Amino acid sequence: MSNVSVLIVDDAPFIRDLVKKALRSHFPGLQIEEAVNGRKAQQVLSRTGFDLILCDWEMPEMSGLELLQWFRAQPDQGSTPFVMVTSRGDKENVVEAIQAGVSDYIGKPFSNEQLIAKVKKALQRAGKLAQLQAPRPRASTGSAIGSVANLTGGRQTSSPVAPAPAPAPAPAAASPPRAAQPAPTPPAAEQAGGQRVRGQAQLRLAGEQFACVIKHLSLRDALVVVRRGERLPQVFESGVLDLEQDADRSVARINGYVHAVAALEAKVDCDWVKVTLKFVDQDPEKLDYLSRLIASGTAQAHYSPSA
Known part of the structure; x- marks a missing residue:
């Protein structure tokens, strides 16, 4: 088993669980730990080192930005990849994170492909990706992996869709982003x-x-x-x-x-x-x-x- 490790920091248990399953489906040898907020992550990082940190921005007790600033101030932690995962996309927030030493940025909501691409990019820069290269495991027939793909935007044909009177669900293939339509007026x-x-x-x-x-x-x-x-x-x-x-x-x-x-x-x-x-x-x-x-x-x- 690989000794490459990642710390997932997010105050939402649902998201932490699904991100963990998504990473394990692509990197079966990856060692994963989690923290419920920046304060807990600070305690974990004080005693253990990681090859990658995936961190939410908005969390109670200590935000992702505050954790990043503290982490970069620690000795020998200037090169560890720190990827911010957040729904904040304003230019000033991005600039603030860059100035604090963020390695990369994933905007919520993100697709499964976007998440994996960012992780691969970060691990490649850290020289750790080769240690995780292995045949991809067969897709599970359980509902958990399908839920992961749906949460992160994956287009799996087995994805559950709530019943609706509509004739059929729309095609599963991803479509290019479209501008928001005018606010609807119901019948x-x-x-x-x-x-x-x-x-x-x-x-x-x-x-x-x-x-x-x-x-x-x-x-x-x-x-x-x-x-x-x-x-x-x-x-x-x-x-x-x-x-x-x-x-x-x-x-x-x-x-x-x-x-x-x-x-x-x-x-x-x-x-x-x-x-x-x-x-x-x-x-x-x-x-x-x-x-x-x-x-x-x-x-x-x-x-x-x-x-």
Whole structure:
């Protein structure tokens, strides 16, 4: 077995577990450890060395950026690959991470291919990739590996899709990224049905983004309506819901996964799809933001999609 090791740092157990399984499916000899936040990772790194660190940015107690700054200040830790995995894509955040010594950057949500490519690149630079070269294991028939592929954007034919009245799921082949469509306006029948539209937001999946209408928002999940596109969102596919408050233009990027997909209306040619996104973030700051957003939602005209 290889002695190449990686530390995964993320406060969401669901994401940590799926990233671990994705790495093991491509690098069977890779030794993997995990930490639930930057503070725990700091303790692990104080006593153990790693060949690669995959770290989330937004975490309680100590953020990924703070961990990076501390790590680079340690003796002989200037060359260890440190890859930031985050939904933050603003230019100023990228520049800040580069100045702190980040090795690379993976934006959430990402595809399975993107994750593996970044890991290979980092290990190649560190001179460790050759130690992991081995025949790729046969695909498991269990549901866990399929869930990994879906979470990270893989297009596996066995991926589960929640039942929907639509004639058939969209083609599994990946399509090129498309610009977000204008925020959808659900059919009049739905608006008259009693459940009021709560607001607008942006749902980002791997290589794709949708303007969406929020039908329900809680600390655990969100029910949104999107226009049916070239493909349907897949169950267990990772996603990021961007929410912005009009008052101060602040943005929360809530990480989650697709829990359910269904047609908005019981007809074959329905153009609108209801998507339930289960949140996986455990960062108190994000939960507080959600609480404030939910509390103020009845007084707001809408939630604006972030830029």
